[in-house]
Amino acid sequence: MKKRICKSTLWTVGPLLAVCVGACASTPTPQELNDARSAYLRAQQPDRAAMRFKPDQVHEAKVALDKAEASFRDDPKDQKTRDLAYIAQRKAEIAEASGANEEARAQLAQAEQAAKQATKGQLAAAGEMLASASQRLANTQQQLEAEKKAHAEADARAKEAMNKLAAAGSKVSEESRGTVITMSGQVLFASGKDVLLPGAQEKLSQVADALKDQTDHRILVEGHTDSQGSDASNQALSERRAQAVAAFLVSRGVPQSQIRAEGIGEARPVADNGSAEGRANNRRVEIVVQPVEKR
Amino acid sequence: MDERKGNIMKSVVDRAAMALAFVGFMAVSGCSSHPPPNAKVASSEAAIRAARETGGPSVPQAALHLKLAQEQLEEGKRLMRDNDNERASYVLSRAEVDAELALALSRAEDTKAKASKALENVRAVRSGAPTP
Numbered sequence: 001m002k003k004r005i006c007k008s009t010l011w012t013v014g015p016l017l018a019v020c021v022g023a024c025a026s027t028p029t030p031q032e033l034n035d036a037r038s039a040y041l042r043a044q045q046p047d048r049a050a051m052r053f054k055p056d057q058v059h060e061a062k063v064a065l066d067k068a069e070a071s072f073r074d075d076p077k078d079q080k081t082r083d084l085a086y087i088a089q090r091k092a093e094i095a096e097a098s099g100a101n102e103e104a105r106a107q108l109a110q111a112e113q114a115a116k117q118a119t120k121g122q123l124a125a126a127g128e129m130l131a132s133a134s135q136r137l138a139n140t141q142q143q144l145e146a147e148k149k150a151h152a153e154a155d156a157r158a159k160e161a162m163n164k165l166a167a168a169g170s171k172v173s174e175e176s177r178g179t180v181i182t183m184s185g186q187v188l189f190a191s192g193k194d195v196l197l198p199g200a201q202e203k204l205s206q207v208a209d210a211l212k213d214q215t216d217h218r219i220l221v222e223g224h225t226d227s228q229g230s231d232a233s234n235q236a237l238s239e240r241r242a243q244a245v246a247a248f249l250v251s252r253g254v255p256q257s258q259i260r261a262e263g264i265g266e267a268r269p270v271a272d273n274g275s276a277e278g279r280a281n282n283r284r285v286e287i288v289v290q291p292v293e294k295r
Numbered sequence: 296m297d298e299r300k301g302n303i304m305k306s307v308v309d310r311a312a313m314a315l316a317f318v319g320f321m322a323v324s325g326c327s328s329h330p331p332p333n334a335k336v337a338s339s340e341a342a343i344r345a346a347r348e349t350g351g352p353s354v355p356q357a358a359l360h361l362k363l364a365q366e367q368l369e370e371g372k373r374l375m376r377d378n379d380n381e382r383a384s385y386v387l388s389r390a391e392v393d394a395e396l397a398l399a400l401s402r403a404e405d406t407k408a409k410a411s412k413a414l415e416n417v418r419a420v421r422s423g424a425p426t427p
Contacts, residue, residue: 079382079385080385083385083386083388083389084385086389086392087388087389087392090360090389090392090393090395090396091392093396093399094392094395094396094399097396097399097400097402097403098399098402098403100403100407101399101402101403101406104403104406104407104409104410105406105410107410107413107414108406108409108410108413111410111413111414111416111417112413114417115413115416115417115420118417118420118421119420122420
């Protein structure tokens with residue numbers, strides 16, 4: 001009995017041992033194990049996302065790889081080695097994918113933070129813009145108020161000035177082209193001359209005083225004659241007289257830029273040139289005060 | 296004296312033989328009596344479901360691993376029917392890690408897409424364009 005057992009033991013163990021030793025020496029590493037090794041080598045690099053964000057999963061891959069390596073040492077030909085290596089490779093890949101996910105999540109959080117900040121910044125900028133716009137609006141309104149007030153004051157002054165002129169004996173009338181101050185030619189000039197008479201200067205000074213504050217008006221000085229004499233000479237005389245009056249007004253403080261002189265000649269009589277009185281009325285200078293176009 | 300010695304030897308050998316037989320029996324019966332890996336079937340099925348629900352099929356690499364997982368799940372079930380529970384257990388483990396990889400890949404892809412969209416958003420806000 002003893003002999004039989006010993007023999008059978010030898011029969012069983014002997015070949016097994018031989019197979020094992022032979023296999024260990026010559027069996028090539030299965031593809032799965034090579035893949036698992038390189039997948040793990042990649043995942044465990046410290047600068048890669050897997051190692052930075054999911055070191056625990058990299059460790060799991062390592063444990064799985066160790067199992068596969070142990071199985072390979074134990075029995076290189078066993079299908080088990082291939083399975084364990086396959087699992088180890090997938091675990092390394094999972095670690096890499098999870099690491100990439102975490103990395104992207106960090107980027108997402110950063111981007112969201114940046115977007116929030118940028119939006120906040122824009123809101124602040126918009127708020128500032130709104131504030132400055134409303135400030136400007138307030139300023140504009142204030143300005144408008146002030147202008148309106150100034151305008152009303154100027155109007156009042158103009159009216160007062162005109163009233164004063166009228167009271168002093170000048171003829172002042174409101175026409176569609178503006179306020180017209182009519183001055184008799186006899187009062188202003190000697191016959192046929194364009195030099196202002198001394199008495200005229202006083203009257204014109206009053207007019208200048210009334211006009212020089214009217215900065216928002218244009219002033220047109222028109223010279224008119226009667227029908228005696230040639231058209232051309234009347235035209236020229238009326239121009240010279242208008243210019244003389246305008247120059248005097250400017251010398252008394254009416255802004256040059258506001259005033260314009262024009263000769264009309266005998267073209268626009270206001271009375272019958274047949275009578276001496278009518279001709280006297282036609283010889284005149286008209287000062288037209290025109291409001292500047294309102295904005 | 297000789298006879299006694301022979302008797303002792305005989306009883307030692309008998310005991311050794313019995314022990315050996317017992318060990319052999321255990322080894323053989325152990326091999327053939329791997330319990331069916333039902334838990335592994337369940338867990339790989341759950342992993343496959345999770346991967347599919349996370350949009351696995353829309354990311355090509357994830358779709359590949361999802362498919363591998365499904366194939367290996369079927370293979371594992373077939374092995375169980377053939378009573379090869381040990382091999383089935385490994386194949387099912389392979390199915391499970393493939394499904395987990397599919398899930399991780401599609402999650403990563405999803406987050407990357409979100410991140411790049413958010414970055415675009417930042418650029419749009421900074422350049423003053425209206426945000427979508």
